Amino acid sequence: MTGAAPPRVVVLGGGSAGWITACLLHKEWAARGGSVTVVESSGIGIIGVGEGSTPQLKGFFDHLGIAEAEWMAACEATWKLGIRFTGWSERAGYESYFHPFPGPVDLHSEPGFVHNCMLARRGFDVPAHPDDWFLATDLAEHARSPHPAENFPFAPSYGYHFDAHKLGAFLREWATARGVAHLDRTVSDIEVSEAGDVTALLCEGGERVEGDFFVDCSGFRGLIVQEKLGVKFVPFASNLFNDRAVVMPTPHDGTPKPQTDSIAMRAGWRWRIPLTTRVGNGYVYSSAHISDAEAEAELREALGQPEAEARFLTTKVGRVEETWRGNCLAAGLAQGFIEPLEATALHIVIATALEFAQAYEAGGFTPRHRDAFNASIATRYEGIRDYIVAHYRLNQRSDTDYWRANAANDHLSDGLKAMMSAWFRHEDMSRANDAAYGAKRYYANASWHCLFAGYGTFPPAEKMQPVPPGIGVADIEGTRGMIEACRTNFTAYDPLTL
Numbered sequence: 001m002t003g004a005a006p007p008r009v010v011v012l013g014g015g016s017a018g019w020i021t022a023c024l025l026h027k028e029w030a031a032r033g034g035s036v037t038v039v040e041s042s043g044i045g046i047i048g049v050g051e052g053s054t055p056q057l058k059g060f061f062d063h064l065g066i067a068e069a070e071w072m073a074a075c076e077a078t079w080k081l082g083i084r085f086t087g088w089s090e091r092a093g094y095e096s097y098f099h100p101f102p103g104p105v106d107l108h109s110e111p112g113f114v115h116n117c118m119l120a121r122r123g124f125d126v127p128a129h130p131d132d133w134f135l136a137t138d139l140a141e142h143a144r145s146p147h148p149a150e151n152f153p154f155a156p157s158y159g160y161h162f163d164a165h166k167l168g169a170f171l172r173e174w175a176t177a178r179g180v181a182h183l184d185r186t187v188s189d190i191e192v193s194e195a196g197d198v199t200a201l202l203c204e205g206g207e208r209v210e211g212d213f214f215v216d217c218s219g220f221r222g223l224i225v226q227e228k229l230g231v232k233f234v235p236f237a238s239n240l241f242n243d244r245a246v247v248m249p250t251p252h253d254g255t256p257k258p259q260t261d262s263i264a265m266r267a268g269w270r271w272r273i274p275l276t277t278r279v280g281n282g283y284v285y286s287s288a289h290i291s292d293a294e295a296e297a298e299l300r301e302a303l304g305q306p307e308a309e310a311r312f313l314t315t316k317v318g319r320v321e322e323t324w325r326g327n328c329l330a331a332g333l334a335q336g337f338i339e340p341l342e343a344t345a346l347h348i349v350i351a352t353a354l355e356f357a358q359a360y361e362a363g364g365f366t367p368r369h370r371d372a373f374n375a376s377i378a379t380r381y382e383g384i385r386d387y388i389v390a391h392y393r394l395n396q397r398s399d400t401d402y403w404r405a406n407a408a409n410d411h412l413s414d415g416l417k418a419m420m421s422a423w424f425r426h427e428d429m430s431r432a433n434d435a436a437y438g439a440k441r442y443y444a445n446a447s448w449h450c451l452f453a454g455y456g457t458f459p460p461a462e463k464m465q466p467v468p469p470g471i472g473v474a475d476i477e478g479t480r481g482m483i484e485a486c487r488t489n490f491t492a493y494d495p496l497t498l
């Protein structure tokens with residue numbers, strides 16, 4: 001902490017990114033005289049998608065001291081224990097797998113899973129499907145609440161599904177009640193000093209909104225950082241082909257599980273996200289491989305909903321070269337976008353705001369630590385991108401040009417090449433992960449194993465051999481028994497009545 005005064009922060013944009021950033025910076029600095037003003041245009045509105053999170057959203061609410069009872073019902077939110085991937089592999093027995101958010105109990109079963117994966121990678125026929133090894137997977141399958149009984153001190157890690165409009169509205173109310181200023185204005189230009197610092201937002205009608213520091217949360221256009229300051233955009237298009245989405249909400253057709261479903265389609269994948277009032281669906285696809293009309297028809301057929309209304313979105317996949325330039329920070333879609341396969345966007349927003357606050361304050365409210373901060377955020381983006389690229393590169397489908405092109409795509413980072421090489425050469429994946437992504441890595445060893453093993457990335461079934469005597473195999477029966485015993489500490493619930 002330093003003696004310097006915190007800045008007057010102006011946030012442009014009132015989508016999820018704008019309000020999350022405003023809440024976090026207000027919490028950091030309001031008590032010491034910092035102020036936050038959010039400028040958003042109700043005429044322009046928000047993108048209104050982005051309904052799935054990682055456990056970092058739970059961390060965000062905990063950090064602000066907002067209990068689930070306060071916000072979940074208001075945002076039509078449900079719990080999320082992980083993501084079920086279906087149809088990404090054609091290998092028998094691996095048509096579907098669950099990627100859990102690993103929690104404390106999973107630390108006990110993970111070594112057995114990793115051990116059996118190593119045997120299976122070497123061609124031994126042992127149980128190595130991820131679905132058998134994790135408590136969160138079992139709890140999702142049995143639609144259990146993630147809150148354990150009081151005498152069971154091992155809560156799993158979990159995130160949420162929520163309505164993006166309602167989350168923004170809830171945070172706006174929470175923040176403005178605590179002193180964050182809110183202006184409904186359309187910004188027509190950005191005023192920049194000769195030194196290159198932003199001095200004010202210029203609104204339609206002539207009003208100036210001044211500040212010391214500006215956060216660009218204006219969505220894909222990136223009005224301040226990209227359009228005005230000209231920060232370069234680093235596209236990920238050669239790594240990730242999907243650039244369009246068609247979105248179609250539907251009513252519930254049964255009691256949902258606390259999970260996102262990610263289901264492979266002809267030229268992409270579709271999400272299925274259960275809220276308390278509806279199901280959010282969207283097909284993310286590559287416009288080079290399928291037309292809008294074909295994508296819409298395929299999604300309608302999959303949902304069996306000929307009447308549902310469709311909305312199309314174009315995405316811009318990549319990141320800005322510098323998240324923080326001068327007296328401006330970018331957050332949310334203005335900062336970058338990796339497709340929503342692992343629902344990581346808000347996680348990056350939260351990390352950006354918190355890391356920025358630390359770096360800025362450590363430098364006495366100067367840019368002293370800016371380059372280190374920018375490098376850290378870039379590493380985070382690229383680590384997440386690589387994990388998502390791996391879903392495509394390792395896919396085991398051969399039915400369309402899209403899947404064949406993804407499996408043949410050699411635009412891979414050195415880090416991802418190293419991870420793939422380590423898997424196929426039977427090397428220690430944990431060490432490879434450390435070497436490729438270092439301390440800032442986002443995906444843990446368990447996640448990489450779930451992905452490779454979940455697709456059945458092992459030698460062909462006909463080449464698998466029985467395990468010779470003398471080689472230990474992790475005890476799947478014992479693990480299942482342990483998981484089932486743990487499950488008795490979690491109650492069944494109806495997610496639609498949260």
Ligand SMILES: Cc1cc2nc3c(=O)[nH]c(=O)nc-3n(C[C@H](O)[C@H](O)[C@H](O)COP(=O)(O)OP(=O)(O)OC[C@H]3O[C@@H](n4cnc5c(N)ncnc54)[C@H](O)[C@@H]3O)c2cc1C
Nearest residue numbers: 013014015017041047050052187218219332333340345346
């Ligand atoms: C298809 C798709 C699926 C996604 N799924 C997920 C997911 O499951 N999980 C996840 O974490 N993320 C997901 N995302 C990303 C997520 O939607 C965004 O990260 C999140 O909604 C934050 O958006 P934002 O606040 O940056 O932008 P927006 O919601 O677009 O907000 C932009 C704000 O800027 C304001 N604005 C713009 N121009 C002006 C102006 N001139 N004057 C005044 N105000 C202005 C707007 O009014 C608005 O308030 C998805 C994105 C897409 C495209």
